[in-house]
Amino acid sequence: MLEKTRKMAVNFQNTVFLESSVVNAVAHRLNWRAEVLIARNPDAIAGKRILDLASHDGRFSYAALACGARHVVGVEGRERHVQSARRNLQVAGCNDDAYEFVAGDLVEFLRGVKSGEFDTIFCFGVFSHLIEQVDVLREIRRIAPGHFILDTFVAKEKRNLLERVRNYRVNSWVDVTQLGKKRRRYGMPRFIRELRAVTTDSAYRTGTLVFLYENAEADGATIRKSGLMAWATPSLVDMLFDYYGFESRMLDWSRQGISDWTDLLDYRKRDRETWIARLPGQLHSSQ
Ligand SMILES: C[S@@+](CC[C@H](N)C(=O)[O-])C[C@H]1O[C@@H](n2cnc3c(N)ncnc32)[C@H](O)[C@@H]1O
Numbered sequence: 001m002l003e004k005t006r007k008m009a010v011n012f013q014n015t016v017f018l019e020s021s022v023v024n025a026v027a028h029r030l031n032w033r034a035e036v037l038i039a040r041n042p043d044a045i046a047g048k049r050i051l052d053l054a055s056h057d058g059r060f061s062y063a064a065l066a067c068g069a070r071h072v073v074g075v076e077g078r079e080r081h082v083q084s085a086r087r088n089l090q091v092a093g094c095n096d097d098a099y100e101f102v103a104g105d106l107v108e109f110l111r112g113v114k115s116g117e118f119d120t121i122f123c124f125g126v127f128s129h130l131i132e133q134v135d136v137l138r139e140i141r142r143i144a145p146g147h148f149i150l151d152t153f154v155a156k157e158k159r160n161l162l163e164r165v166r167n168y169r170v171n172s173w174v175d176v177t178q179l180g181k182k183r184r185r186y187g188m189p190r191f192i193r194e195l196r197a198v199t200t201d202s203a204y205r206t207g208t209l210v211f212l213y214e215n216a217e218a219d220g221a222t223i224r225k226s227g228l229m230a231w232a233t234p235s236l237v238d239m240l241f242d243y244y245g246f247e248s249r250m251l252d253w254s255r256q257g258i259s260d261w262t263d264l265l266d267y268r269k270r271d272r273e274t275w276i277a278r279l280p281g282q283l284h285s286s287q
Pocket of ligand 1: 023053054055056057059060075076077078081104105106107124125126129130219220221222223224
């Protein structure tokens with residue numbers, strides 16, 4: 001099979017990371033995630049100062065160092081995972097000076113980060129366990145890393161035709177009442193043209209945050225006792241990237257060369273999506 005012959009940049013087989021977590025700690029999955037999220041983005045990794053949000057047991061901080069990162073700071077809300085991460089990177093033979101793990105709420109932590117302190121920020125597997133998606137992206141914009149890599153469970157996209165039509169009607173009304181534009185008259189051709197724009201034009205996108213509960217006792221869950229979390233639709237993520245001035249591209253997991261999708265079905269079914277976002281004009285270490 002393709003995976004068996006392909007050399008992965010990071011191999012989690014027989015490492016401590018398979019024992020230190022019950023959260024999807026499967027070598028095949030970790031190898032592919034490290035490959036696609038990290039190894040194939042050398043511009044974002046080699047020689048860079050990385051901030052790993054929700055670093056868990058250090059799995060992707062380790063992968064970043066293995067792929068040539070200069071330094072990694074991991075922030076993790078559960079103290080026991082922080083302890084595991086420190087132990088794991090030591091066992092894995094990483095240089096002590098190359099990493100640091102901090103226990104804390106990543107939303108609070110981001111507020112204390114200085115602009116330019118990190119070249120690349122990872123946000124893997126935690127965006128959907130928060131309710132502060134807008135705050136997080138605003139803070140990351142302020143910190144202004146060269147790259148921001150987001151890998152997250154997403155809500156299913158909603159066409160929201162009725163909301164789009166309502167938005168169109170509200171904007172048309174504002175055009176007339178507040179901007180002094182002429183009231184539009186509709187013939188059938190114009191109606192069809194406008195309807196097409198409303199259904200397809202990105203100006204009429206809608207983004208949604210779906211709020212749900214999870215069991216906050218679980219090792220991979222939100223750290224908030226209530227268990228409240230929110231899943232963003234991909235459109236919302238795109239809209240926020242646009243709003244905060246990121247250039248972003250969504251990765252196509254079906255084109256990464258994966259033939260054995262065992263333990264990766266969330267990517268195949270697009271329940272999970274990955275974006276590589278950049279802030280144009282940011283110059284950071286070793287660029
Ligand atoms: C599903 S795991 C993802 C771990 C890893 N980043 C990955 O992608 O495999 C989510 C992690 O986020 C941590 N977490 C959840 N909410 C957090 C918060 N507000 N601040 C810091 N860590 C948080 C959890 O303790 C858990 O370790």
